[in-house]
Structures are given as C-alpha cells and as structure tokens.
Amino acid sequence: MDISVVIPLLNEKESLPELHDWIVRVMNNHGFSYEILFIDDGSTDTSWVTIRQLAQTNPCVKGVRFQKNYGKSQALNIGFKKASGNVVITMDADLQDSPDEIPELYTMITDQHYDLVSGWKKKRYDSVLAKNIPSKLFNWAARKTSGVQLNDFNCGLKAYKKDVIKNIDVYGEMHRYIPVLAKNEGYDKIGEKTVIHQARKYGHSKFGMSRFVNGFLDLITIWFLSKFGKRPMHLFGALGALMFGVGFISAAYIGIVKLYKIYTGHTAILITNNPWFYISLTAMVIGTQLFLAGFLGEIILRTKNKSKRYKVSETT
Structure with a gap:
C-alpha cells in the first residue's frame, strides 16, 4: 500500500x-493505493456515526474510537x-490542512528519501496575538533546544517513512515533538x-493558550529525555x-577548625552553632538523594513495563 492517512x-x-x-x-487522481484511518478521540457529537457510514461506503476507510478523550x-x-x-x-480533521499537499509530500519521502517531512504554515489565518506570536516564540525555543531546524513544529500535516512511525513512541503530549523523537532514534x-493553511470552515479550535504552556513544559521534558533518558x-x-x-569539604573544614582551636588552646564554639554545619549536612543529604534518584531511574529503565495509555471502545 502506498499511503496511510492518519x-x-x-x-x-x-x-x-x-x-x-x-x-x-486526490488519491484517485494520482493512482495511489491508500487507507484512511480516522481516530475518534472521544468525540461527544456524531463523528463516530459519520466514520462508520464512510467505512461502509469506502473499504479504504478504517476507524478507531477511544472510550474517552485521551489526547x-x-x-x-x-x-x-x-x-x-x-x-x-x-493531518488534522478541521479542513485547515489541504489533502492536495499529499502527492508532493509523498514524493519527498519516496524520491528525495526524507525520513520525515513537516508542513510549514507560513501564511496563517489564526489570530496574531492568540496563536501566531506565541507559536513563533514556541518554535524558536524548540529549534534552539532540540537542534531540529523546523519553522512549524505544531503543524499537523506531516509525512513519514513507515520505518519512522514504527520505531518511535508518541506519548503524553509529545505529538508536537515527533521530529525530535525521530531524530533521537537516528x-x-x-x-x-x-x-x-486554510481558515477553519466548521466548528471551533479545540486548543487554547494552555497548549503553549504545556508545550514548553514538554520541551523541557524531551530535552531531558534526549540527553539523559537512557x-x-x-x-x-x-x-x-x-x-x-x-557537603563533605564543608564538614571537613569545620572539623579541622575545631581540632585546631582545641590544639592551640582557644575556646571552640559548638559545631552545631556553626552555620556551615547545617550547610554541609544539607548538601550531603541532597547529594545522597540525587544518587538514589539516579539509581532508581536506572532500575526503572531496566524493569519498566509498557502498558496501554488508552482504551478503545470500537473499531471499524
């Protein structure tokens, strides 16, 4: 099969x-063999009914329905x-992504041998203050942090070589960083x-400003995981x-000073009255805890049990 559209x-x-x-x-005009996979992420309207109707009339349509909204x-x-x-x-289902882009994206994967091609909505029809400016700041930070030089990490219109999507694990809210996940896998x-980029024709956007806050938090997470995840x-x-x-050097310093004063006959204050005592104690406790965190992280990596993060209620 040539193309799967998810x-x-x-x-x-x-x-x-x-x-x-x-x-x-588009598929018929270009002679592609294809399948369309609609993933209903817990819709509360009649989206699933529509998907089932499309699957009955077109055998190339498949559907998965989540029991609730998982993301x-x-x-x-x-x-x-x-x-x-x-x-x-x-691609997104809101008609803001154009299926007419599919043939060229397909060619870039098959003929130009890209592993992944990401869309760039250079001219947008979104609100400048609500989406455009925050999006530019977000993409700038993502480029600097990840090293992946893309202008639009958030664009839902992307093309992948089959090997790529079979070897990456998209979890949490990491869909924004699939190119980074792919790069980390080689x-x-x-x-x-x-x-x-087309203006929304029906309904309204499902994403608010919170996605940019979550996006930056996820960016920190993926930076950490790419550097130290393994x-x-x-x-x-x-x-x-x-x-x-x-902590150890501070404690040694306190002890040496205490012994020196005793040896020279000076009156030595109690160690517990010296603020460096608490600094050294705190530092050694924190250091021990960080070591334990590292050991626990290594143990979890070696014993982790992958489990499903969603529950499917129906498929077509």
Whole structure:
C-alpha cells in the first residue's frame, strides 16, 4: 500500500465527509493505493456515526474510537500502530490542512528519501496575538533546544517513512515533538515543505493558550529525555557527587577548625552553632538523594513495563 492517512479528531462531524471526499479525489487522481484511518478521540457529537457510514461506503476507510478523550498523542500512537502504508501522512480533521499537499509530500519521502517531512504554515489565518506570536516564540525555543531546524513544529500535516512511525513512541503530549523523537532514534533526514493553511470552515479550535504552556513544559521534558533518558545516573550521579563533595569539604573544614582551636588552646564554639554545619549536612543529604534518584531511574529503565495509555471502545 502506498499511503496511510492518519487523522486524529475530536467533534468534527461537519468536516469529515468533505475531508474524506477530498482525500479520495486526490488519491484517485494520482493512482495511489491508500487507507484512511480516522481516530475518534472521544468525540461527544456524531463523528463516530459519520466514520462508520464512510467505512461502509469506502473499504479504504478504517476507524478507531477511544472510550474517552485521551489526547492527540494517544490518537497518533494507535494510528501509527495500525498504519500499513509505505508512507504515512498525518493531518488534522478541521479542513485547515489541504489533502492536495499529499502527492508532493509523498514524493519527498519516496524520491528525495526524507525520513520525515513537516508542513510549514507560513501564511496563517489564526489570530496574531492568540496563536501566531506565541507559536513563533514556541518554535524558536524548540529549534534552539532540540537542534531540529523546523519553522512549524505544531503543524499537523506531516509525512513519514513507515520505518519512522514504527520505531518511535508518541506519548503524553509529545505529538508536537515527533521530529525530535525521530531524530533521537537516528532518523535525522528531516525536511520541511511550505503548505497551504486554510481558515477553519466548521466548528471551533479545540486548543487554547494552555497548549503553549504545556508545550514548553514538554520541551523541557524531551530535552531531558534526549540527553539523559537512557542514562539518568549521568545527570543525577554528577549532581549528587557535586553536592556530596560540597557537603563533605564543608564538614571537613569545620572539623579541622575545631581540632585546631582545641590544639592551640582557644575556646571552640559548638559545631552545631556553626552555620556551615547545617550547610554541609544539607548538601550531603541532597547529594545522597540525587544518587538514589539516579539509581532508581536506572532500575526503572531496566524493569519498566509498557502498558496501554488508552482504551478503545470500537473499531471499524
């Protein structure tokens, strides 16, 4: 199969038939073999009914319905697991991503041999203050932190080589950082394509300003995981050694001064009256705790048990 189109959605009943027809038209015009995977992330409208109707009329349509809203990352996770196409395209269901971009994205993967191609909505139809400016700041921070030179990490329109999506684990809210996850797994040929951004035709956006706050927090998480995720002792052990060293040197200094004053006949104050005593004690305790955190991290890595992060109620 040439292409799998993975579409996570939440309450998009109005746009689904139009999006489906548009994708089918593009696929037929270019002679692609394809499948369309609609991942219903706990919609409360009749989106699932629409998906079932589309699946009955088009055998290339498949659907997965979550029991409740788990988030876009979990929807992409199961979509990637079920996708069987040589090239996997992801897009949003709100008609702001154009299926007409699919042929060129497909060519960039198959002919130009990119591992991943991300869309760049260079001209946007969103509010400048609510989305455009925060998005630019977010993308700048993501580039500086991750080293992946993309202008639009948040764009839902992306193309992947099949191997990429089968070897990355999208969890939490890490869908924004799939290119970074791919790079961490060794898929570093990452391209970008300017794509058309269309104004929302139906409904309203499901994302508020909180996504940028969460995005920056996730950025810190993925930076940490990319640097120390497979070797937590390298970070916690180094910090623990530093803190314990500061505490030990402070304690040794207090002890030497105390002994010197006793030896020279001077009146020595109680060690517990010296503020350095508490500094050294605190530093050694913190250092020990950091060491323990590193050991626990290493143990968890070696014994962790992967479990499902969502529950599917129906499939088509």
